[in-house]
Amino acid sequence: RIKHLESQIGFELFKRDKGKLIPTKEASVLYSEVEGMFFLFRLIQQKIVELKEATSGTLRIASTPSVGNTIVAESISSFLSGHPEVRISLDISKTEEVNDQVFHGLCDFGIHTMAMDRPGLQFKPTRLAEMVCAVPIGHSLESQDKICL
Known part of the structure; x- marks a missing residue:
């Protein structure tokens, strides 16, 4: 080929x-x-899966490995123990990929350790260590000064 x-x-x-x-x-x-075309193709695939499975109620989180595999995963586990009906997906990626996923709507928000100057995103401090939560402009979490996980 x-x-x-x-x-x-x-x-x-x-x-x-x-x-x-x-x-x-x-x-x-x-x-x-x-x-970039591959990234958009993954975005389209994700939307197709959401439509097929009607998973619009799923909370989609993107995070970097340093916090995603530890603090974020533990927070999700703790939350799900009290809310087993909730569906949460966690995607572990590099910082810039986390920001891209948030910006393009592939996830609801992203958690990592670096606040950046990126048009279309807001970076809010969290109460867990030195992390920020990236949310798209207009997201309901944008108005929060701090976000608790």
């Missing part, structure tokens, strides 16, 4: 070395151009 694609576009995407594929400079440039 790769050879077929390379013949269609007229240049090599990968160097082949002892059974390994090594991306060429052209492949890296092409990948950086289509990376």
Whole structure:
């Protein structure tokens, strides 16, 4: 398939070395151009799943590994023990991906440790360690000075 694609576009995407594929400079440039398309494709897939499963009542949280695998996961577990009917999804990603997910509506809010200057997002301090909660402009949590998890 790769050879077929390379013949269609007229240049090599990968160097082949002892059974390994090594991306060429052209492949890296092409990948950086289509990376955003992959992100949008995941967004569309998520929306399709939500529509199929009618999971609009699910709370979707994105977080970085440093806090998502510890404090946030523990907070979710504690909350669910008293509210078993609630559905919560937690996606662990890099900081910028967490912000992208919040901005594009892939999650309801994001938790990480760095407040940033990013148009379209507000960063609010939390009471758990040194973290911020990223929420889209107009979100109900935007009016809160601090957010308790």
